[in-house]
Amino acid sequence: MTGRGEIPLVSTLKELCRMCYSCVRECPAKAIRISGGQAEVIADRCIGCGNCVRVCSRNAKVVRGSKDRVFDLLKKESSVAALVAPSFPAEFPGVSYRKVVSMIRSLGFKYVCEVAFGADLVSAQYRRLLKEEAGGKSYIGTTCPAIVFYIEKYHPDLVDHLAPIASPMIATSRAIHKIYGDDISTVFIGPCLAKKDEALRDDLAGDVDEVLTFTELREMLLSSQINPDNLEPSEFDPPHPIKGTLYPIGGGLLQASDLPEDLLSTDIVSAIGHKQFIQAIKEYETLDHNTKLLELNCCEGCISGSGLSQNLPLYARRGYVSNYARKRVSLTDKTEYKKYIDELKDINLQVKFAKDDHRLPAPSEEELREILKKKGKITPEDELNCGACGYDTCIEHAIAIHRGLAEYEMCLPYMVEQLKKVATELSESYKQLVEARQAMVQSEKLASLGRMASGIAHEINNPLTGVLTYSSLMKDELKGTEYEDDLRVIINETMRCRNIVKGLLDFARNTSVEKIAANINDVIRETVNILQKHVTYQNVKFHLDLDDSIPLIEFDVSLMRSVFNNLSENAAHAMPSGGDLFIKTSFDSSKNQVVIVFKDTGIGISEENITKIFDPFFTTKEAGKGTGLGLAVIYGIIERHNGTISVESKEGEGATFTITLPAFGKLKL
Ligand code: SF4
Numbered sequence: 150m151t152g153r154g155e156i157p158l159v160s161t162l163k164e165l166c167r168m169c170y171s172c173v174r175e176c177p178a179k180a181i182r183i184s185g186g187q188a189e190v191i192a193d194r195c196i197g198c199g200n201c202v203r204v205c206s207r208n209a210k211v212v213r214g215s216k217d218r219v220f221d222l223l224k225k226e227s228s229v230a231a232l233v234a235p236s237f238p239a240e241f242p243g244v245s246y247r248k249v250v251s252m253i254r255s256l257g258f259k260y261v262c263e264v265a266f267g268a269d270l271v272s273a274q275y276r277r278l279l280k281e282e283a284g285g286k287s288y289i290g291t292t293c294p295a296i297v298f299y300i301e302k303y304h305p306d307l308v309d310h311l312a313p314i315a316s317p318m319i320a321t322s323r324a325i326h327k328i329y330g331d332d333i334s335t336v337f338i339g340p341c342l343a344k345k346d347e348a349l350r351d352d353l354a355g356d357v358d359e360v361l362t363f364t365e366l367r368e369m370l371l372s373s374q375i376n377p378d379n380l381e382p383s384e385f386d387p388p389h390p391i392k393g394t395l396y397p398i399g400g401g402l403l404q405a406s407d408l409p410e411d412l413l414s415t416d417i418v419s420a421i422g423h424k425q426f427i428q429a430i431k432e433y434e435t436l437d438h439n440t441k442l443l444e445l446n447c448c449e450g451c452i453s454g455s456g457l458s459q460n461l462p463l464y465a466r467r468g469y470v471s472n473y474a475r476k477r478v479s480l481t482d483k484t485e486y487k488k489y490i491d492e493l494k495d496i497n498l499q500v501k502f503a504k505d506d507h508r509l510p511a512p513s514e515e516e517l518r519e520i521l522k523k524k525g526k527i528t529p530e531d532e533l534n535c536g537a538c539g540y541d542t543c544i545e546h547a548i549a550i551h552r553g554l555a556e557y558e559m560c561l562p563y564m565v566e567q568l569k570k571v572a573t574e575l576s577e578s579y580k581q582l583v584e585a586r587q588a589m590v591q592s593e594k595l596a597s598l599g600r601m602a603s604g605i606a607h608e609i610n611n612p613l614t615g616v617l618t619y620s621s622l623m624k625d626e627l628k629g630t631e632y633e634d635d636l637r638v639i640i641n642e643t644m645r646c647r648n649i650v651k652g653l654l655d656f657a658r659n660t661s662v663e664k665i666a667a668n669i670n671d672v673i674r675e676t677v678n679i680l681q682k683h684v685t686y687q688n689v690k691f692h693l694d695l696d697d698s699i700p701l702i703e704f705d706v707s708l709m710r711s712v713f714n715n716l717s718e719n720a721a722h723a724m725p726s727g728g729d730l731f732i733k734t735s736f737d738s739s740k741n742q743v744v745i746v747f748k749d750t751g752i753g754i755s756e757e758n759i760t761k762i763f764d765p766f767f768t769t770k771e772a773g774k775g776t777g778l779g780l781a782v783i784y785g786i787i788e789r790h791n792g793t794i795s796v797e798s799k800e801g802e803g804a805t806f807t808i809t810l811p812a813f814g815k816l817k818l
């Protein structure tokens with residue numbers, strides 16, 4: 150680490166973060182990791198540009214504060230100098246500069262000096278460097294600590310190209326110490342967050358004691374109840390600058406150093422703003438060029454620094470700084486200026502930068518493809534590059550995932566797919582829940598009906614047996630008499646009653662189940678072979694689609710045959726003018742069950758009737774044409790095999806009965 154404080158420069162208030170990824174998008178250093186859906190700043194990777202602070206509409210990014218330490222310093226030390234950055238007119242647009250000086254002085258600063266003078270010293274160094282190196286080495290010139298940190302961390306091979314010249318803040322502090330004595334303390338006040346970390350660099354330790362942003366300065370003025378209206382204006386303490394006041398405007402370093410960018414040549418090139426500086430560095434590093442000086446600035450000039458509290462339009466900020474610069478040129482006493490320049494010409498403005506490599510390894514082609522695949526990006530067309538994740542492309546996001554900086558859930562299309570899956574699963578679970586609930590209600594209803602039916606059947610069975618026995622005896626005795634036909638009617642009707650009672654007992658589960666391991670397809674084939682010959686089925690076309698790979702299952706062959714008989718008979722009745730009956734078997738390995746489907750093309754079942762279809766005595770046939778026990782009995786039989794039966798139908802569109810039987814499992818006997 151390069152001179153960092155223990156408290157990170159920028160951190161996230163997690164409770165305020167709403168995962169918009171704006172900070173990820175704007176961070177040039179990729180120093181923001183999304184973890185558990187929240188943004189956290191990786192202090193070691195942060196270059197202090199402040200972009201994340203500026204773009205977070207939730208104010209979830211907080212900056213390491215210095216106000217308390219500055220108040221302490223002002224209390225303890227008698228000689229504290231405020232070093233005011235030349236962008237101050239953009240912070241105090243409606244206040245005369247002399248009032249600004251008085252306000253700062255009122256906080257307890259003994260001296261209030263302009264950093265623009267240090268900028269003039271720095272300009273002289275740049276002129277000298279380019280003259281000495283004419284035709285030789287190429288330099289990256291910057292007064293922006295965020296750029297220095299960026300190159301040290303992410304382009305360490307370019308560190309030797311950084312112009313080894315101190316920033317105006319450091320130059321001013323060294324000049325002020327020389328003029329006012331080594332025992333004074335200095336506090337830089339400006340628009341830049343990165344200056345807070347610059348002041349902590351090991352190689353610059355002791356140059357500047359504290360760094361305040363303009364926002365913090367305003368808060369201190371407010372808490373100290375300092376009102377410019379009650380103050381007498383005062384002048385900055387010398388030395389006064391001339392052109393250094395232009396530094397906060399993009400390209401200001403070049404203009405103030407009399408090294409303007411010439412569009413007809415690439416000797417001196419300037420790139421400002423975080424998108425441009427990144428691109429310029431990439432090209433500088435990889436392409437052949439004959440640039441002698443590449444001037445870089447992370448913000449669009451320091452007048453765009455995130456430590457400004459005023460949110461004026463860029464050109465308004467620029468206008469206020471230019472106005473002051475013109476005024477300062479005319480106000481500064483040139484003789485006195487020259488005297489200070491001569492007096493300070495020997496102060497050391499050399500600095501050394503060091504590699505601080507924080508580059509992360511890139512994924513292999515295979516690893517990258519794997520991550521993209523997991524995100525659902527199989528083909529290049531799947532890569533929407535929508536930017537919702539905070540990365541410009543799907544590939545950049547995949548690389549960030551590999552580096553542990555990003556999560557899959559940041560990808561909007563991926564999340565939409567995941568949500569769709571969850572929604573489908575939920576709706577499937579809900580459907581199963583509803584079906585299970587309906588089955589339970591049906592089962593309970595049928596169980597209580599079964600108990601009642603069983604009781605009634607037992608009570609009726611005995612008298613019926615008596616009636617049948619005695620009427621048969623009487624018929625034999627009265628054979629050939631006028632009573633014989635009447636007795637035959639009594640016997641037939643009694644037999645019909647007995648069949649109903651038998652049906653009730655079947656439904657009430659009072660008949661035994663004799664299970665054997667058998668092939669359900671064989672039973673279906675045998676049943677259909679017999680049925681096809683019967684007159685009832687002369688207009689019904691059977692279609693068998695039986696899966697021969699289904700396993701043997703245990704069931705009562707006779708009962709299951711009656712199930713298939715009954716379902717076929719119902720289908721035939723539902724197709725009075727003929728139709729198709731499709732019978733299909735299959736094996737559902739995920740649920741380990743055999744599935745049997747009977748699908749007809751008959752009249753279907755109305756919505757009103759479908760919920761009652763398995764109720765005993767429910768029938769749509771005319772009175773006397775059916776007992777209404779057929780499907781109730783089937784239901785009872787299937788239940789006793791630990792299976793399920795369900796029906797799907799719409800009026801006029803046929804009906805589909807689906808039976809499931811467990812392939813392996815204990816039968817409920
Ligand atoms: S900008 Fe960053 S910190 Fe702020 S809400 Fe969005 S993700 Fe969270």
Ligand code: SF4
Pocket residue numbers: 159172175176177178179180181190191194195196197198199200201202
């Ligand atoms: S201050 Fe700049 S470098 Fe640091 S986390 Fe924020 S955007 Fe990234």
